Each structure stands twice: as structure tokens, then as C-alpha cells.
Amino acid sequence: xxxxxxxxxxxxxxxxxxxxxxxxxxxxxxxxxxxxxxxxxxxxxxxxxxxxxxxxxxxxxxxxxxxxxxxxxxxxxxxxxxxxxxxxxxxxxxxxxxxxxxxxxxxxxxxxxxxxxxxxxxxxxxxxxxxxxxxxxxxxxxxxxxxxxxxxxxxxxxxxxxx
Numbered sequence: 001x002x003x004x005x006x007x008x009x010x011x012x013x014x015x016x017x018x019x020x021x022x023x024x025x026x027x028x029x030x031x032x033x034x035x036x037x038x039x040x041x042x043x044x045x046x047x048x049x050x051x052x053x054x055x056x057x058x059x060x061x062x063x064x065x066x067x068x069x070x071x072x073x074x075x076x077x078x079x080x081x082x083x084x085x086x087x088x089x090x091x092x093x094x095x096x097x098x099x100x101x102x103x104x105x106x107x108x109x110x111x112x113x114x115x116x117x118x119x120x121x122x123x124x125x126x127x128x129x130x131x132x133x134x135x136x137x138x139x140x141x142x143x144x145x146x147x148x149x150x151x152x153x154x155x156x157x158x159x160x161x162x163x
Contacts, residue, residue: 023080032073032141035098039086042137045078052147055140057116057129059108068127071143078136088112088132095130
């Protein structure tokens, strides 16, 4: 009886420890609708969404950058067990194929590290960068749009205040 209890307790501890170490997506983070799937074994470890932001898409390191403004989404996928980590080439090719499948174009890529793509559909322009490094996949998406102007200046009142 005591032996069965020890085995049962060991099993409970083992499963409890496994659930503690099993990583889940960070609360409040979700996949971008443009890419509803991800590389196997990766979890969403961080995210940021700005309704209006900018990202400088780099082309040919230290040569040129293209700032794109609009709704900016930044997602970091991490792999808890690096033994299952996908190669940079596999990640870049997966994103290249996904971008092409929705009618996008690959603007530039380095198959060992990153890809920049552009998708234009129904008048909406979306820029994407997927980058691999140190067990992470960093995904940056800018849905290009004009900024909403909230601040108004009144030059006439400024002039009359001086008088």
C-alpha cells in the first residue's frame, strides 16, 4: 500500500513539474491574422501592437532603410526546447511561401536570417519582416495607413495674443 502511494505521489509530482515547465503563450498576445499558424514547438513569448507606429525595414545591411508607418505589430516567438528549433532557412522559406501564397512579393531576403515582404490586397498595403535569431522568431508587421490627426493648431489666435 505504501509503495503504491509513493508511486502515485511521484506521478503527481512529475506531471505537476511538467505543467510548470510547459510554456504557454504570453497573456494578451495572439497570432496576427495574416499568419494564423506558426512554426511547430514555438510559443508567443512577447508582443506589442501600436495603432500608429513606424518600422524601418532594412535592405542589404547598412545600405538602405525604408520607414513604413501604420498599425505596427511586433511578435516574438520562442522555442522552449532548442533541440526542436527550426533552422533559419526553414523559417525564412516558410514566411516567403506564406507571403507569396496570399499574393505578396518578397522584397528582399537573407535565407540565413530574415525576409522582407510586401502584400497589397484590396487597396491595403502590408509590410512584413520575419527574422530568426537566438531561438526566437521576430515578426514585424506594418499595416500601412495615414495617421489620424488629433491636434489642431490655431495660428490666428497666436497672432492676436501677441498684440
